[in-house]
Amino acid sequence: MVDGDEPAGGVMNDVSKESAETAVDEVRRLILQRIHSGVLQPGQRLGSERDLALELGVSRSTLRHALSALEQAGVVRRVPGRGGGTFVSHPKIERDLSSVAGLPAYLRRQGFTAGTRVISAAMAAADEATVASLDLKPGALVLDIVRVRLADGVPISLEEVRLPAERFPGLLELPLGGSLYELLEEHYSVTPAEVTERIEVVLAGPDEAAILDIAPGSALLSITRTARTADGEPFEFSHDLFRADRTSILVRTQGKASASESARRNGHAIELQRDAGP
Structure with a gap:
């Protein structure tokens, strides 16, 4: 799969700007729901972008936009480099x-x-x-x-x-x-x-x-x-x-x-x- 393409059988379709924004919001809500329900704990790594995008049925581009919004809100933190990734933030x-x-x-x-x-x-x-x-x-x-x-x-x-x-x-x-x-x-x-x-x-x-x-x-x-x-x-x-x-x-x-x-x-x-x- 080429980065940015929608996975086959994906539950979300972000081919237009409007649908892309809807997809980003839906991914953001899904991740928030997992955090609030305790499925994802503070300090836990969310997994690789490729795996998470496949799991949610969206492009990696859509996932990155959703993670960026969550990072700006302080919900997750993104650590660059080897051994890095996206982690659930600890409460302040x-x-x-x-x-x-x-x-x-x-x-x-x-x-x-x-x-x-x-x-x-x-x-x-x-x-x-x-x-x-x-x-x-x-x-x-x-x-x-x-x-x-x-x-x-x-x-x-x-x-x-x-x-x-x-x-x-x-x-x-x-x-x-x-x-x-x-x-x-x-x-x-x-x-x-x-x-x-x-x-x-x-x-x-x-x-x-x-x-x-x-x-x-x-x-x-x-x-x-x-x-x-x-x-x-x-x-x-x-x-x-x-x-x-x-x-x-x-x-x-x-x-x-x-x-x-x-x-x-x-x-x-x-x-x-x-x-x-x-």
């Missing part, structure tokens, strides 16, 4: 910036099994950025913890957390595989009341790519975070690198009317602030 983790919680809590809420690999945990001298963010004296010691976060066993983020060593003695002797916020609350009575996060898109270098099981140059969401207690004292300065193909960002913004109503109910005004651009 929703990172809610409107609430303060540790990543394991976010994962549990969304039905994922949270996991952690501790890469390193040590005491070190704070660099300039950490000194400024945590309001420390130059040369002050911090606890530097580097971990890989997992969702259903798949790496989704690489994080480095820095905490004032003087404030959290003995922390490195505690189990660091879960939520640090829960540890800080249980052992030191410290909870985050205000968090500032800055987000940008960066490209994965060779080391990050190897750790997160992605290709070098893949997009990452870089999140720099400073957390403060209710009295405004900073206690956490961290940097997270999230896989962009596995993460979506959610932000809830309260409008003027809602803010006024909330203030009336609670008896105090709520001021919403936004950093001004350059």
Whole structure:
């Protein structure tokens, strides 16, 4: 069979532009149905284009158009080269910036099994950025913890957390595989009341790519975070690198009317602030 020709006895006929578009939509719906029904699982390879086209009774050209639409929608991912192919995408983790919680809590809420690999945990001298963010004296010691976060066993983020060593003695002797916020609350009575996060898109270098099981140059969401207690004292300065193909960002913004109503109910005004651009 010549590539682009319709297989004999095919259930779809894409000889005209209109029928071709109909065929592409039908193939897309069939693949989506298999994914939603569980016939195709996250991470599973769909099979070769030739076999899949024969199975569905369409041309490889029609199949490619359908797969391209599914890839743009984030339903599948296509990996070039030997050993590549088309794979069912894993569901994305929703990172809610409107609430303060540790990543394991976010994962549990969304039905994922949270996991952690501790890469390193040590005491070190704070660099300039950490000194400024945590309001420390130059040369002050911090606890530097580097971990890989997992969702259903798949790496989704690489994080480095820095905490004032003087404030959290003995922390490195505690189990660091879960939520640090829960540890800080249980052992030191410290909870985050205000968090500032800055987000940008960066490209994965060779080391990050190897750790997160992605290709070098893949997009990452870089999140720099400073957390403060209710009295405004900073206690956490961290940097997270999230896989962009596995993460979506959610932000809830309260409008003027809602803010006024909330203030009336609670008896105090709520001021919403936004950093001004350059």
